[in-house]
Amino acid sequence: MIITHFSADGFKNLKEVDLTPSPQTNIIKGENAQGKTNLCEAIWVLSGSKSFRGTKEKDLVGFDREYARLGLTLKDSEREQKIEAVLSKNPKERKITLNGVKQRYLSGLFGVLKCVIFTPEDLELTKGSPDVRRDFLDLCVSQIKPRYRKTAQNYADILAQRNATLKNIQLGRSKESDLEIWDGQLARLGAYISLIRTQYSKKLWQFASRLYDEISGGKERLELGYVSTVFDKISTRDDWQVDLCRRYLERLTEARGDDIRAGFSTVGVHRDDLSVMISGISAREFGSQGQNRSAVLAMKLAEAYILKEETGEMPVILLDDVLSELDRSRREFIISKLEDMQVFLTCCDRVPKIAGKRVTVRDGRVK
Ligand SMILES: Nc1ncnc2c1ncn2[C@@H]1O[C@H](COP(=O)(O)OP(=O)(O)OP(=O)(O)O)[C@@H](O)[C@H]1O
Ligand SMILES: [Mg+2]
Numbered sequence: 001m002i003i004t005h006f007s008a009d010g011f012k013n014l015k016e017v018d019l020t021p022s023p024q025t026n027i028i029k030g031e032n033a034q035g036k037t038n039l040c041e042a043i044w045v046l047s048g049s050k051s052f053r054g055t056k057e058k059d060l061v062g063f064d065r066e067y068a069r070l071g072l073t074l075k076d077s078e079r080e081q082k083i084e085a086v087l088s089k090n091p092k093e094r095k096i097t098l099n100g101v102k103q104r105y106l107s108g109l110f111g112v113l114k115c116v117i118f119t120p121e122d123l124e125l126t127k128g129s130p131d132v133r134r135d136f137l138d139l140c141v142s143q144i145k146p147r148y149r150k151t152a153q154n155y156a157d158i159l160a161q162r163n164a165t166l167k168n169i170q171l172g173r174s175k176e177s178d179l180e181i182w183d184g185q186l187a188r189l190g191a192y193i194s195l196i197r198t199q200y201s202k203k204l205w206q207f208a209s210r211l212y213d214e215i216s217g218g219k220e221r222l223e224l225g226y227v228s229t230v231f232d233k234i235s236t237r238d239d240w241q242v243d244l245c246r247r248y249l250e251r252l253t254e255a256r257g258d259d260i261r262a263g264f265s266t267v268g269v270h271r272d273d274l275s276v277m278i279s280g281i282s283a284r285e286f287g288s289q290g291q292n293r294s295a296v297l298a299m300k301l302a303e304a305y306i307l308k309e310e311t312g313e314m315p316v317i318l319l320d321d322v323l324s325e326l327d328r329s330r331r332e333f334i335i336s337k338l339e340d341m342q343v344f345l346t347c348c349d350r351v352p353k354i355a356g357k358r359v360t361v362r363d364g365r366v367k
Contacts, residue, residue, distance in 0.1 A: 001114055001313045002342040003043070004080070005073040010065035011087070012038040013364035021342065025356030028346045028366075035364040036346035040320045043344065044117055046072050046083050048110030049139065052117055057106065058089045067093075074113055076313050081112055111146055114315040116304045118297075118322045125299060126283045126292045130273035137226075137274060140303050141200050144310040148196055155189040155269065158182055163264045170263050176256065183252045186268065190230065191244035193269045198234045200306075201226035201274055207302035208295075212278075215294045215333055222295055223277040229267045294330065301337055319345035323352050 008017040013035045030036045041051055045060065061068045068087040073080060085106065086095040096103040103109060124132045142149035162182035168174035205224040212222035228234060230251045231244070238244050255267045265271075276283040276299075278291050287295070308314045317338055323331050324347060335354055343356075351358070360367050 001074055001076040001316060003072060003074050003113070003316055005071070006043065007069070007071040008039070008042045009069045010062045011042045011060055011068040011070055012062055014038050014042060014062075014366075015364045017042075017364075017366045019359070019366060021344070022357035023342055025338075025354055026342075026344045027351060027354070027356045027358045028344060028361060029348070029351055029358060030346070030361035031348060034361045035366075036361050037320050038364070039361060039366070040117065040318045040344060040346060042070055043072070043113075043316070043318060044115055045106060046070060046085065046109060047113040047115040048107050049115075052119060052121075057087060057091065057094075060087055061089050072113065074316075083109055083112065085109075110149065111143065114143055114307055114311065114313050115318060116300060116307065116315045117318040117320065118300050119320045120322060120325055122296050122300065122322075123292055125296045126276045126287065130271070133274040133276075134270075134272060136299075136303075137197050137200060140204070140306070141196055143307055143315075144200075145196065148193075151189055151192055155186070155193060158185045158189065159265060159268065159270055162186060166259050166265070167263050169260050176260070179256065183249060186265075187245050187249035187252060188241075190269045191240040191248045194226075194228055194230060194234055194248070194272070195236070195238060195240040195244055197269070197272070198226045198228070199236050202236065203306055204299065204302050207305050208298040211298040211301050211337070212294060215298060215330060220279045220291070222298060223275075223280075224299070225275045225277075227273040227275050228269075229271045230269070290327075293326065297326075297330065297334060301334070304341070314341050317341050317343045319343060321346055321348075323347060324350055 002023045003021055006017070006019045006021060008014040017039070028036050028039060041053060041055070044052055051060065066088065070085040070087070072083045082099055084097045088094055096106060096108065098109055098112060125136055138152050142152070162179065165174050165178050165182060169176060169178070201224055208224060209222045212220070230248050234244065251267055258266050276295055278287050278295060281287070283292055283295050304315050304317065323345060326334070331352065335352070
């Protein structure tokens with residue numbers, strides 16, 4: 001998949017940006033605070049995911065502007081698609097269309113523009129808390145299985161209701177049997193999520209371990225595995241609707257006493273993790289900076305390859321400020337792996353020695 005045209009005006013500091021990118025590498029150069037990351041963020045936001053910087057939608061609009069206008073045309077293996085978005089500080093005035101069809105939210109665009117982004121903060125993927133890895137898994141899977149995204153949202157809603165009931169039981173306003181209605185639904189959704197995340201983690205391990213092998217010159221081994229708080233073992237052949245759902249419900253029932261005391265749900269997919277081990281030791285606890293960086297690179301590249309394998313579309317790659325952080329061999333490795341993809345990469349003064357279209361960003365304008 002390639003972006004054939006991109007425009008932005010009033011998105012953060014971006015002004016009158018009108019780009020016809022190269023189908024291969026696009027190098028976005030500029031001094032600090034000129035708008036390079038904003039450009040990546042503008043593209044990313046059109047993929048229908050939340051800002052990778054955690055910016056709220058209204059703050060995507062330039063400080064001194066009423067509206068942010070974004071436009072993007074992409075070509076995938078089947079057709080050309082057009083996205084247009086006018087974002088406003090007043091959410092009621094938001095206007096988003098996909099191929100001319102109105103969308104209520106940016107999330108309505110999800111699944112059209114497939115993107116994988118690398119930023120220096122991605123180091124959190126191995127170093128950070130489990131929720132970073134759960135979000136990563138959920139995003140990866142959602143890009144492949146649109147249904148999963150809805151299920152994960154439903155799960156979060158039901159979980160909030162169950163937790164509210166737990167609090168009410170503590171306060172004597174609800175009784176224990178009031179949990180049953182939530183437990184049944186949570187078990188069903190949780191069983192499905194557990195199975196899908198486990199299957200994805202297996203695939204991620206296959207792809208990422210091969211890549212890690214290459215980065216480390218075969219000296220170290222990367223192992224990834226899904227860690228469930230509900231199941232000791234999940235076989236990817238398990239039927240989630242029958243067996244996993246039943247075992248999930250049993251586990252929720254077992255945990256009721258603890259949950260009522262805690263006032264929240266202590267087990268479930270919202271507490272699960274993805275373990276990242278390098279040659280048998282936890283990357284998070286004992287890995288060096290370089291090992292963690294390599295593990296993250298391998299996992300992100302694996303995400304892109306799996307996306308291609310599962311959907312037939314090679315995602316667009318956004319590399320914000322990452323090349324300068326890597327040593328030469330890792331830099332060469334990643335560049336060699338991105339050969340047949342459209343890449344947008346940002347850098348300050350040290351422009352990497354690679355072929356590609358070069359543009360400069362200054363004060364929000366692109367030249
Ligand atoms: N809503 C907004 N409206 C206008 N300007 C904004 C808004 N949000 C952020 N900015 C400004 O945009 C400028 C460019 O930010 P950006 O993060 O894109 O810089 P950058 O070129 O990536 O710099 P660096 O090399 O330091 O990463 C910053 O000065 C920032 O304060
Ligand atoms: Mg930046």
